[in-house]
Amino acid sequence: MPQLVCEIPQWFPWNGSKRWLVKHLIPVFSEWDGQGKYIEPFVGGGSIATVVKKLFPTKQYLSDANPWLISAFQSQILGGSLAYNYADVEYWRNLRDEDLPKLSVVERANRFAICLFTAWGNRWETRIDGSFRSTTNSKFCRDDYLRRRLQQFFSVRWLTKNDEVQCCDWKEAVKEAKAGDLVYLDSPYPESLGYGNQWWTFSDHLDVVDWSEQAIKHGVCVVISNMWTIERLHRRVGMQTTKVIGPKSSKTRRNREEVIAWKMGETYCKLNVTTIKATMPLSPSARQPK
Ligand SMILES: C[S@@+](CC[C@H](N)C(=O)[O-])C[C@H]1O[C@@H](n2cnc3c(N)ncnc32)[C@H](O)[C@@H]1O
Numbered sequence: 001m002p003q004l005v006c007e008i009p010q011w012f013p014w015n016g017s018k019r020w021l022v023k024h025l026i027p028v029f030s031e032w033d034g035q036g037k038y039i040e041p042f043v044g045g046g047s048i049a050t051v052v053k054k055l056f057p058t059k060q061y062l063s064d065a066n067p068w069l070i071s072a073f074q075s076q077i078l079g080g081s082l083a084y085n086y087a088d089v090e091y092w093r094n095l096r097d098e099d100l101p102k103l104s105v106v107e108r109a110n111r112f113a114i115c116l117f118t119a120w121g122n123r124w125e126t127r128i129d130g131s132f133r134s135t136t137n138s139k140f141c142r143d144d145y146l147r148r149r150l151q152q153f154f155s156v157r158w159l160t161k162n163d164e165v166q167c168c169d170w171k172e173a174v175k176e177a178k179a180g181d182l183v184y185l186d187s188p189y190p191e192s193l194g195y196g197n198q199w200w201t202f203s204d205h206l207d208v209v210d211w212s213e214q215a216i217k218h219g220v221c222v223v224i225s226n227m228w229t230i231e232r233l234h235r236r237v238g239m240q241t242t243k244v245i246g247p248k249s250s251k252t253r254r255n256r257e258e259v260i261a262w263k264m265g266e267t268y269c270k271l272n273v274t275t276i277k278a279t280m281p282l283s284p285s286a287r288q289p290k
Helices: 004-008 020-027 045-056 067-078 089-094 097-102 104-120 143-155 170-176 203-217 226-238 267-272
Strands: 038-040 060-064 162-169 180-185 192-195 197-200 221-227 240-250 255-263
Touching: 020 045, 020 221, 020 240, 020 255, 038 045, 038 203, 045 060, 045 180, 060 067, 060 170, 067 104, 067 197, 089 226, 097 192, 104 143, 104 192, 143 180, 170 203, 180 203, 203 221, 203 226, 226 240
Parallel strands: 038 060, 038 180, 060 162, 180 221
Antiparallel strands: 192 197, 221 255, 240 255
């Protein structure tokens, strides 16, 4: 199975991509029986969802709060192709969030890919109005190069019409979870920029942990990855954890230390019940006393 992982090509580069973590996640995912849905509420570049599709050809429910990124996934299902004016990079960069409703899904996906592929370091950075901020790299704007990258981008297909893709906050997405489903939560690191202009805080991560505790009790299988320093939060709610050393971070120049935390749903393991809907309160105050 690890061999399979090395062969997975990157669909598009994404800050925070967990492609490097795939070989460590596979043994954990393999504890799941693949009978329910696979739900990934912070899907980012989708490298984990691609691998899961190979391991378990079950229905996928993928979401993210970035509407431009999500259009890439939606256009994959629709069968999108590159726009006739793909080379007019300035036009695409100047589009704003308020233009979203005027554009088709495939146009949005073009905007996403053109901005990302022509940016220095392929970093997605927008201004407050959604116009694209990252500096362009003139080499990446060369017509032959950009056309080839976009053709590659639009040729990727692993999702089917049976899969669902939504632009929403993670709390909306996890309402889909039922006993027997697998939910993989790879949120931003606490106290870092989450998406758009919003900060992802420790309090947000506590919500993730609290939700997971309740979901597991209702038979949902939960896997989380995040920075190692908050590992004990996950152990406190009964999850198993492991430490993984990753590649050097460009910011700190130190090797990343990541935690993978997981637990297969309790009801699911004991009774294999598949009908309990996992819609439970999310606020920390709603936690059950031990
Ligand atoms: C660490 S990245 C996920 C990377 C992904 N696992 C991969 O391999 O590419 C976190 C993602 O969460 C999204 N995000 C941030 N805040 C969110 C929220 N409140 N709800 C849903 N998605 C959010 C960001 O847009 C980003 O794509």
